[in-house]
Amino acid sequence: MKKILFLIVLTLLGWSASAKEKLYILNPSSTGGSFNAQMVAYAEDLSAYYDVEYVQGKGCQKASSNVQRIIKNNNQVFHIWNGLRTADFLNGKNPLCGMIPTEQNFVNSVLKYPLFFTGTDGIDKKDIFKDDIKVGYNSTTNKEYLQKLAEFHGISWHLVRYENSKGVVLGVMNNEVEFAMINSASSFWKKSDRLKALYTLNAVEENGIQPLRSISQFPGASNGTVDLFLLQGNGDNLKLRNVVNDILNNPKSKTYLWYSNTKGYTQTIDMDVKQAISISRNYINFWVVGDKLK
Amino acid sequence: MLVGVFAGFMPGIGIFASMMLLLPFLHDLTALQLLTFYVALASTTQYIGSITATVFGLPGEASSLPAVREGHQMYKQGRGSYAISGAAIGSFLGGFLMLLIVSAFLPLLDGIYKIYSTRVMATILITVTIVICFTAKKIWLAVLFAIAGYLLGLIGCRYIDDYCFATFGNADITTGLPLISVICAIYVFPNLIKGKHKFHKNQKIEINFVVFDHLKKFMHNSTSAIRGTFIGFFAGFTPGLSTAISSNLAYTIEKWWQIRKRKYKLGNYRCLVSAETANNAGAFSCLLPLFVFGIPLVPSEALLYELASVKGFILGQDFTAEFFLKNLTPVLFITNLIAIFLAWPLAKYICVMHKIPTVLFRSIIFVLMLSSIYFSGVNSFQGGYHIIVFLCLLPIGYLLRDHDTLPLIFVYIIQDRLDVIAISMMDLL
Numbered sequence: 001m002k003k004i005l006f007l008i009v010l011t012l013l014g015w016s017a018s019a020k021e022k023l024y025i026l027n028p029s030s031t032g033g034s035f036n037a038q039m040v041a042y043a044e045d046l047s048a049y050y051d052v053e054y055v056q057g058k059g060c061q062k063a064s065s066n067v068q069r070i071i072k073n074n075n076q077v078f079h080i081w082n083g084l085r086t087a088d089f090l091n092g093k094n095p096l097c098g099m100i101p102t103e104q105n106f107v108n109s110v111l112k113y114p115l116f117f118t119g120t121d122g123i124d125k126k127d128i129f130k131d132d133i134k135v136g137y138n139s140t141t142n143k144e145y146l147q148k149l150a151e152f153h154g155i156s157w158h159l160v161r162y163e164n165s166k167g168v169v170l171g172v173m174n175n176e177v178e179f180a181m182i183n184s185a186s187s188f189w190k191k192s193d194r195l196k197a198l199y200t201l202n203a204v205e206e207n208g209i210q211p212l213r214s215i216s217q218f219p220g221a222s223n224g225t226v227d228l229f230l231l232q233g234n235g236d237n238l239k240l241r242n243v244v245n246d247i248l249n250n251p252k253s254k255t256y257l258w259y260s261n262t263k264g265y266t267q268t269i270d271m272d273v274k275q276a277i278s279i280s281r282n283y284i285n286f287w288v289v290g291d292k293l294k
Numbered sequence: 295m296l297v298g299v300f301a302g303f304m305p306g307i308g309i310f311a312s313m314m315l316l317l318p319f320l321h322d323l324t325a326l327q328l329l330t331f332y333v334a335l336a337s338t339t340q341y342i343g344s345i346t347a348t349v350f351g352l353p354g355e356a357s358s359l360p361a362v363r364e365g366h367q368m369y370k371q372g373r374g375s376y377a378i379s380g381a382a383i384g385s386f387l388g389g390f391l392m393l394l395i396v397s398a399f400l401p402l403l404d405g406i407y408k409i410y411s412t413r414v415m416a417t418i419l420i421t422v423t424i425v426i427c428f429t430a431k432k433i434w435l436a437v438l439f440a441i442a443g444y445l446l447g448l449i450g451c452r453y454i455d456d457y458c459f460a461t462f463g464n465a466d467i468t469t470g471l472p473l474i475s476v477i478c479a480i481y482v483f484p485n486l487i488k489g490k491h492k493f494h495k496n497q498k499i500e501i502n503f504v505v506f507d508h509l510k511k512f513m514h515n516s517t518s519a520i521r522g523t524f525i526g527f528f529a530g531f532t533p534g535l536s537t538a539i540s541s542n543l544a545y546t547i548e549k550w551w552q553i554r555k556r557k558y559k560l561g562n563y564r565c566l567v568s569a570e571t572a573n574n575a576g577a578f579s580c581l582l583p584l585f586v587f588g589i590p591l592v593p594s595e596a597l598l599y600e601l602a603s604v605k606g607f608i609l610g611q612d613f614t615a616e617f618f619l620k621n622l623t624p625v626l627f628i629t630n631l632i633a634i635f636l637a638w639p640l641a642k643y644i645c646v647m648h649k650i651p652t653v654l655f656r657s658i659i660f661v662l663m664l665s666s667i668y669f670s671g672v673n674s675f676q677g678g679y680h681i682i683v684f685l686c687l688l689p690i691g692y693l694l695r696d697h698d699t700l701p702l703i704f705v706y707i708i709q710d711r712l713d714v715i716a717i718s719m720m721d722l723l
Binding site for chain 2: 138166254
């Protein structure tokens with residue numbers, strides 16, 4: 001009897017030792033967007049290391065509430081976060097939507113550069129700074145940016161809002177607007193055979209696209225954006241950063257394949273963690289009007 | 295196809311949730327296998343979803359609302375086998391006709407993006423709303439319902455500009471009222487309690503299952519199916535709504551036509567067939583923007599797009615007419631053929647359900663409904679919220695049990711798109 005009990009205890013101990021750590025993975029945005037696609041790829045790859053549970057956030061407020069709920073239950077949650085949401089929070093909008101990268105929660109980040117583009121037979125590069133041109137956009141941050149850019153050049157644009165970057169691309173293709181601005185160039189590259197890039201907000205030429213700052217002295221001419229990957233709760237973010245590093249350097253991983261098929265993303269995973277946090281904070285600060293992150 | 299059977303039978307599961315459940319398996323498929331899987335899944339769900347709607351009165355998706363209203367009524371009248379066979383043959387015809395037309399005109403599909411101009415989308419949405427309201431028996435009531443539907447849809451935070459309405463600082467309400475809770479409380483529940491389920495006692499149940507009779511009945515009503523095919527095909531291009539708009543628009547037009555001819559009575563075969571044909575035609579046209587141009591119209595298509603691009607296959611760029619004809623046309627044809635042989639014979643066994651006593655039958659459906667509502671919210675920690683919304687709306691559903699609440703539900707479903715289009719239109723003008 002004692003032997004049997006001993007064997008049972010041994011088996012249970014062995015099982016608990018081999019049991020994986022629980023990790024929630026959360027998509028804070030719509031199910032049809034690129035955030036979900038990235039988190040789905042991560043969920044698949046991380047399931048080799050963790051006991052993964054996938055959670056939908058359905059917008060930043062519910063996502064924040066889900067994060068808090070997971071933390072309260074002494075669990076850990078890995079999620080993506082749009083740096084522009086954090087900038088909005090710092091600008092006094094959406095009080096529940098601020099997720100700030102710190103040494104305690106930072107895992108990785110991806111730098112992206114907004115893009116101005118038009119249709120293949122659309123407006124010429126040199127003609128964009130003219131009055132009453134129709135310009136498409138898809139976020140309040142972009143609207144404010146475009147208004148300031150036009151004001152800087154002493155002109156006014158007729159701005160047209162679309163639901164998302166897909167809507168902006170279709171608006172350009174249907175000649176509803178002369179050109180448009182999107183935050184992530186990936187939507188452009190998916191339809192690059194039918195579209196023409198005008199300027200990138202990257203400080204240097206990117207994939208053959210001319211930087212805006214080469215023709216404009218506007219202070220925000222090279223404002224990049226950042227997508228943050230954070231771990232909240234009782235987990236070890238540096239351990240996860242190492243795992244993510246392995247995944248991003250493994251040509252067979254789903255996440256590696258996703259990024260290798262999508263242009264316009266720059267990873268900070270190879271940087272020193274402090275430097276990566278500092279750069280990510282700078283990219284958030286580009287869009288902050290008042291007190292900036294230090 | 296097996297996954298499609300599961301997704302079709304389980305209300306609220308849908309194509310996207312099924313794909314999420316099968317992600318590890320999907321990652322191992324090649325791009326062509328992924329496309330084949332998706333096409334088979336999308337087609338089969340349409341066929342099987344109408345069986346759940348007909349027998350239990352539970353809509354798997356918003357596109358099954360006409361099947362709940364007409365098909366379930368036919369089932370209550372003891373004509374469930376005809377409802378199921380009609381829906382299955384209609385779905386097959388819709389898919390088959392579309393396959394022929396699209397294969398013939400494939401090179402012309404290159405300009406498909408022109409449909410997605412803000413003006414065209416605004417015209418489609420406004421026209422459909424007007425048709426649904428102004429073909430109702432009491433127009434003023436339908437308009438009131440439409441306004442109520444709009445207000446219900448407005449609750450929550452709007453993604454396009456972060457405008458929040460009636461959220462009271464509650465994170466759950468910021469995501470809006472859940473679709474399944476609203477549909478079940480205001481559309482399904484009134485249908486469930488309406489009328490008595492007495493056919494096993496005093497009504498003759500048509501258990502006649504001579505294939506020829508079913509075909510003959512369908513052929514006799516084939517004009518409705520053809521009308522449904524064309525309405526469904528064009529309406530299916532609407533982003534985010536697709537099959538929901540296809541089946542509901544075809545249903546509304548057919549119902550209006552039948553009322554004009556003084557032939558409409560609840561449990562109308564023609565209305566059901568038109569809606570179900572439109573549903574499958576819409577499911578087909580919904581795929582075209584994705585395949586031809588790389589525009590996903592619904593979340594499940596967006597997921598497919600990403601999964602295929604991981605494999606190096608970029609839909610809209612690597613997709614050619616030759617690829618479609620050689621690889622996907624046979625899959626679509628065979629899938630539809632298998633689906634009809636899966637769905638139709640089930641009609642024969644449905645009659646067994648009639649032996650269940652009314653109270654027990656309704657209780658089973660209510661429990662099934664509650665569990666579907668709960669589980670559809672579990673992956674966002676909203677199971678309880680889904681149930682609370684359902685229970686809060688239940689008294690409204692009860693009060694409206696003698697009215698056709700389709701305008702309310704329909705406008706509630708499209709409210710988001712109406713707002714988006716209205717905002718873009720105002721900027722464009």
